[in-house]
Amino acid sequence: MSKTFAVIGDPIDHSLSPNIHSAAFRELNLDCSYIAYRIPKGELKDGIEGLKKIKIDGFNVTIPHKVEMMKYLDKMDESCSLIGAVNTVTNDHGVLKGYNTDMDGFLDPFNKKKLRINEKKILLLGAGGAARAIVAAFAKKNAKQITIANRTLEKANNLAQFSKTIGLDANGIDISNVDKLEGYDIIVNATSIGLKNESSPISLDSIKPNTIVYDIVYMPMNTDFLKTAKEKGATIIYGYEMLLGQAVRAFEIWHGVEAPYNAMKKALLGGV
Numbered sequence: 001m002s003k004t005f006a007v008i009g010d011p012i013d014h015s016l017s018p019n020i021h022s023a024a025f026r027e028l029n030l031d032c033s034y035i036a037y038r039i040p041k042g043e044l045k046d047g048i049e050g051l052k053k054i055k056i057d058g059f060n061v062t063i064p065h066k067v068e069m070m071k072y073l074d075k076m077d078e079s080c081s082l083i084g085a086v087n088t089v090t091n092d093h094g095v096l097k098g099y100n101t102d103m104d105g106f107l108d109p110f111n112k113k114k115l116r117i118n119e120k121k122i123l124l125l126g127a128g129g130a131a132r133a134i135v136a137a138f139a140k141k142n143a144k145q146i147t148i149a150n151r152t153l154e155k156a157n158n159l160a161q162f163s164k165t166i167g168l169d170a171n172g173i174d175i176s177n178v179d180k181l182e183g184y185d186i187i188v189n190a191t192s193i194g195l196k197n198e199s200s201p202i203s204l205d206s207i208k209p210n211t212i213v214y215d216i217v218y219m220p221m222n223t224d225f226l227k228t229a230k231e232k233g234a235t236i237i238y239g240y241e242m243l244l245g246q247a248v249r250a251f252e253i254w255h256g257v258e259a260p261y262n263a264m265k266k267a268l269l270g271g272v
Contacts, residue, residue: 001031004054005033006036006051006059008038008051009039010038019270020247020264024260026263027263028257028260044072070086075095076098079102079136080098082166083102085102086099088253104249105243106133106137106242108245113237117138117142117143118144121186122138122187122188123187124148124188125149125202126190127158127172131190135148135170139167144169149177151174153174156172181207185211187204194215197223198224200223204228209234211229213234213236213237216242218240218242219239221269226238244264244268247259
C-alpha cells in the first residue's frame with residue numbers, strides 16, 4: 001500500500017526535504033511519495049484538515065508553523081514539550097503525534113565524528129527557534145557552560161534562564177560584546193547570518209586551534225563563518241549535517257527502519 005508524506009510551511013519551494021526522502025524511498029524500494037505542501041500563515045487549521053482527508057501518513061513542519069502546530073497534536077513526545085516546537089508528525093488513523101528532531105539532528109554530527117561535548121564551554125550565537133533545541137542538546141550531553149550571544153539581550157537572557165532550568169549553567173550577552181574566544185571549546189552560529197553570503201557574525205581571530213565551529217546555515221554550504229574558522233584550524237561542522245541528521249531521524253520515526261544515510265546525503269549535496 002502506497003504511503004504519502006509531506007513537508008508543510010511557507011515558503012516551501014526551496015525545501016530540500018522532498019529530494020532527500022525520495023532518494024531514501026528509492027534506495028530501500030519503498031512505495032512512498034513525499035511532497036512539498038504550502039500552507040500560508042494563518043491557514044494551518046484548514047491545512048491540517050486537508051492533510052487528514054488525504055490520509056497523509058506523516059509530515060515535516062517548517063517555518064512559520066513549528067510552534068502553532070502543537071495546538072493540533074493529539075500526542076507529543078518529550079522533545080516537543082521541552083523545545084516548545086514540533087517539526088515531525090505521524091498520522092495514525094487521524095491521531096497526530098508530534099516530535100522535534102532538531103535536538104537529535106544537531107547532535108548527529110558530534111556522534112558521527114566522535115566529538116565530545118561533556119565538560120566543554122560553549123558560545124552560541126543567536127537565540128531564535130533553533131537555539132532553544134541546541135541549548136537542550138548541550139544540556140543533554142552535559143556541557144559545562146554556555147554563553148548565549150544575541151542582538152536582543154533580553155532574548156539571550158531568557159534562553160539562558162531556560163538553560164539553567166534544564167541543568168546547564170548559562171549567561172546571556174549582547175553579540176557585539178563577543179571577544180576573547182580562546183575560552184570556548186565549541187562555537188555555534190544559530191543566527192541566519194550567512195544565508196545571503198554575509199560576512200561572519202563575529203570575528204574569529206582569537207579562537208584556539210581545534211575549536212569546534214558549527215554553522216546551522218546550510219545554504220550556502222561554505223559560509224564566511226566556516227571558511228574563516230577553517231583557515232584558523234578549527235574543526236568544522238556544516239549546516240547540511242544537521243539537516244541530514246533531522247531527516248534521518250524523521251525517516252526512522254515514520255518507517256521504523258534504519259535510514260539510508262549515504263543515499264540521503266548524496267541527494268542533499270546535489271541540491272546544496
